[in-house]
Amino acid sequence: MFRYIAGRCLQAVVVLVGIIAISFAILHLTGDPAALLLPESATEQDYQEIKSRMGFDRPLAEQFVQYMARAARLDFGVSYQQYRPAMTIVLERLPATFELAMVAFMIALLIALPVGILSATHRNTAVDYAAMSTALLGQSMPNFWLGLILILVFSLGLDLLPTSGRVSYGIEQRAVTGFYLFEGLFRLDWVLFADALKRVILPAVTAGLYSSARLTRLVRSSMLDVLSEDYVRTARAKGLSEGVVVNVHALKNAGIPLVTMAGIELGLLLGGTVVTETVFAWPGIGLLTIQALQNDDFPVIQAAVFLLALIFVVVNLVVDLLYAALDPRIRYA
Numbered sequence: 001m002f003r004y005i006a007g008r009c010l011q012a013v014v015v016l017v018g019i020i021a022i023s024f025a026i027l028h029l030t031g032d033p034a035a036l037l038l039p040e041s042a043t044e045q046d047y048q049e050i051k052s053r054m055g056f057d058r059p060l061a062e063q064f065v066q067y068m069a070r071a072a073r074l075d076f077g078v079s080y081q082q083y084r085p086a087m088t089i090v091l092e093r094l095p096a097t098f099e100l101a102m103v104a105f106m107i108a109l110l111i112a113l114p115v116g117i118l119s120a121t122h123r124n125t126a127v128d129y130a131a132m133s134t135a136l137l138g139q140s141m142p143n144f145w146l147g148l149i150l151i152l153v154f155s156l157g158l159d160l161l162p163t164s165g166r167v168s169y170g171i172e173q174r175a176v177t178g179f180y181l182f183e184g185l186f187r188l189d190w191v192l193f194a195d196a197l198k199r200v201i202l203p204a205v206t207a208g209l210y211s212s213a214r215l216t217r218l219v220r221s222s223m224l225d226v227l228s229e230d231y232v233r234t235a236r237a238k239g240l241s242e243g244v245v246v247n248v249h250a251l252k253n254a255g256i257p258l259v260t261m262a263g264i265e266l267g268l269l270l271g272g273t274v275v276t277e278t279v280f281a282w283p284g285i286g287l288l289t290i291q292a293l294q295n296d297d298f299p300v301i302q303a304a305v306f307l308l309a310l311i312f313v314v315v316n317l318v319v320d321l322l323y324a325a326l327d328p329r330i331r332y333a
Contacts, residue, residue, distance in 0.1 A: 008320065012313040019309045020071045023302045024064060076306065077299035081292075086299035090285060090307055095178030096166055097284035100207065100277070101269035103181070103200050107208030108215055108265065115212075116219025120227060121246060131216065138213035147206040147279035154202060162199050164281035171195045203280040207273045211265045218261050222254035229253075256323060263319035267312040 051057045055066065070076065076086040119131040155163040166172075167180050174192045175183050181200060184193030226232065227250055235245045274286035281287070285304055292300040 005317075005321075008317050012317070015313060016306065016309055017068075020068065020302075020306060021064075023305050024067050027298050027302070028060070071302075071306070074306075076303040079292075079300050080297045081295050081300075086297075086303040087307075089300055090288065090303045092178070093283060093285045093288045094307070095180075096282060097270065097273075097277070097286065099179060099181045099196075100200060100203055100273065100282060100284060101266065103204035104207035104211065104269050104273070105262075105266050107204055108211035109262070111208070111212035112215035112219050116216045117223055117246060117251065119216070119220045120223035121242075123224065128220075132220070135213045135216040138209050139217075141210070143206055143210055143273070143275040144279050146209065147203070147276060150202045150206060151279075161202050163202075164199075166199055166283060167192070167195050168199075203273075203276050203282050206279070207269060207276045211269065215258070215261060215265065219254070219258055222257050223250060226250045226254040259319055259322050263315050267315040270311045270315070 048057075055063060058066075074087050078084065079086050079089055082089060115131050115135070119128045122128050151163050154161045162168075167175075171192060172180065174189060177183050180192060180196040184190070184196055223246075227246075232245060232250055235249050236242075240249075273284075274290055276282065277284045277286035278290055285307065289301065289304045291297075292304065
């Protein structure tokens with residue numbers, strides 16, 4: 001096990017180095033970074049000064065070596081807009097994205113597991129057709145459209161939920177960390193928890209419904225494959241209840257492809273649901289990345305890309321380790 005984890009960590013380092021190098025190359029392929037940062041009224045002297053100050057006048061190979069050396073220390077430079085370390089800015093947005101991703105992920109699983117199992121156990125019935133049609137509809141709905149509909153109905157129409165933001169003005173003073181929802185729950189601060197929950201519901205439902213559609217279809221197909229196996233028929237022949245056969249014997253063996261897809265979905269959500277965060281003005285990594293792209297804030301973009309890649313690498317490693325818990329036949333050399 002230790003050798004496997006060490007090997008995967010080495011692979012992760014190679015992947016991260018490659019992504020950092022690609023982001024550096026893309027930065028220079030978009031044009032002269034110094035020219036992009038200057039207004040149209042800038043003079044040639046202004047151009048040379050900013051190019052020298054930011055090191056863009058040095059040979060490209062030297063710039064790359066220095067960039068990789070700083071990236072190894074998680075130093076992606078200073079934001080061109082906020083004049084603060086780029087990684088610090090990205091990490092400040094991580095709690096918002098983390099809470100939104102976890103709530104959306106729980107919503108997706110709470111929908112996908114029962115609906116997918118129900119559809120598989122009632123194959124080719126009205127229940128199956130209704131569940132799969134609903135899943136197809138959910139996967140076809142764009143996030144921005146669904147988000148706007150939810151805002152129109154529950155915020156503007158019924159006036160039940162706010163349209164944007166994480167907490168109401170003044171409530172954030174009750175929190176010590178940026179994890180308002182989880183901190184309110186763990187500290188039993190129901191004022192903080194209720195306010196944060198009220199504001200995360202609409203964006204989490206928007207992101208979670210889209211993910212649940214894919215997971216539902218996967219749960220159904222995986223369960224159909226497992227329910228036709230001999231050991232399932234043997235369990236039924238022993239007189240076990242249908243609930244035990246489905247939820248214990250079948251679901252566990254159908255879990256490997258589900259864990260893989262769930263890990264991908266969680267990585268996407270933790271990486272920042274760009275569209276959802278933009279629609280609801282949710283101050284997470286996705287919205288920050290969009291704003292950085294609009295402002296040509298390359299250090300923030302590079303820091304966000306690195307953090308997204310790191311999240312995916314960690315999630316994939318955890319998923320691989322979960323395989324052994326789901327299937328004892330899997331062993332790591």
